[in-house]
Amino acid sequence: MTAPAHLAATRTAYDSVAALYAELVGNVESNPPVDRAMLAAFAELAGPAGPVADLGCGPGHLTAHLAALGCAAFGVDLSPAMIELARAAHPRLRFDEGSMTALDLADGSVGGVLSWYSTIHTPPEGLPEVLAELHRVLAPGGHLLIGFFGSDEPSVLPFDHKVTTAYRWPLDRFAALLDDAGFAEAARMSRAPVDGERPLPHGRILARKPV
Ligand SMILES: C[S@@+](CC[C@H](N)C(=O)[O-])C[C@H]1O[C@@H](n2cnc3c(N)ncnc32)[C@H](O)[C@@H]1O
Numbered sequence: 264m265t266a267p268a269h270l271a272a273t274r275t276a277y278d279s280v281a282a283l284y285a286e287l288v289g290n291v292e293s294n295p296p297v298d299r300a301m302l303a304a305f306a307e308l309a310g311p312a313g314p315v316a317d318l319g320c321g322p323g324h325l326t327a328h329l330a331a332l333g334c335a336a337f338g339v340d341l342s343p344a345m346i347e348l349a350r351a352a353h354p355r356l357r358f359d360e361g362s363m364t365a366l367d368l369a370d371g372s373v374g375g376v377l378s379w380y381s382t383i384h385t386p387p388e389g390l391p392e393v394l395a396e397l398h399r400v401l402a403p404g405g406h407l408l409i410g411f412f413g414s415d416e417p418s419v420l421p422f423d424h425k426v427t428t429a430y431r432w433p434l435d436r437f438a439a440l441l442d443d444a445g446f447a448e449a450a451r452m453s454r455a456p457v458d459g460e461r462p463l464p465h466g467r468i469l470a471r472k473p474v
Contacts, residue, residue, distance in 0.1 A: 266389055270362055273384045274341045276427035277321075281344035284426075285322035285352070294325075295457050298410070301467050302377075304450075305408040306332035308469075309375025312405050316373045318363050318397070319381020323349025326356055329377065339366065340381075363393050368400040376401055379410040383429040387419045394444035403474045407446060411437060413453050413464035422463075434466045446470035 277284070291299065302325070309315050310333050317326040320338030322345055329336035330353075337357040340346050349358040361367055363381065376397050385393055397407055414420060414431040421428050434453055441448060450469040456462055 277342035278344040285348050289322040289324045291328045297454050306334050309406040310334040312374025314373050315375035317377045321345050323353045327353045366400055371402040373400050374405045376407045398444050401472045405472050407470045410467050413466035441470050447473050
């Protein structure tokens with residue numbers, strides 16, 4: 264699938280499930296305590312450095328969580344239906360339609376980037392382009408927190424995600440791509456699935472754009 268075709272398919276898929284997604288997953292408690300601890304660490308590190316972009320924000324619950332933690336947070340999502348829900352749920356926050364492949368943000372204009380499961384549908388060959396874009400918009404010294412489906416297998420594998428095809432990544436492989444994109448890794452975590460989650464590990468990497 265070409266990049267524009269893949270983006271169009273992802274947009275259509277999330278538009279069609281947006282309300283259900285918001286109802287089932289659109290709350291910060293759907294992320295277990297260890298994830299919330301990592302989100303809190305990210306907010307503490309990124310917040311003072313400037314605006315924090317929640318890229319692939321879905322219905323905006325984590326944008327609002329980051330705002331409650333003191334960040335000047337705003338959200339961006341590919342799906343117009345998600346952006347509509349986010350604006351309705353959090354009318355005081357800014358939400359923009361857009362794609363992580365070409366963000367309408369100036370170079371070095373944000374102090375933090377959260378990408379929480381928003382690269383999971385990006386075909387592996389497209390991920391370097393997305394990470395380059397995240398690196399471009401982040402200010403030197405700014406932090407990136409990225410969450411994704413992990414894998415104990417050595418290779419990147421597609422799987423049947425409920426919304427549309429997603430990919431699971433060995434933590435080391437994802438970390439290597441971040442390194443290639445110019446990020447310095449600060450911390451990583453693999454957590455086991457909790458009750459109700461599919462039987463896959465979950466990868467989290469906190470990284471910094473060097474000064
Ligand atoms: C699995 S949901 C995660 C939503 C939210 N971050 C959360 O943790 O619940 C993936 C989201 O990423 C968005 N997305 C996927 N590809 C994107 C892209 N290239 N640019 C912006 N958003 C994207 C989708 O529209 C969807 O809302």
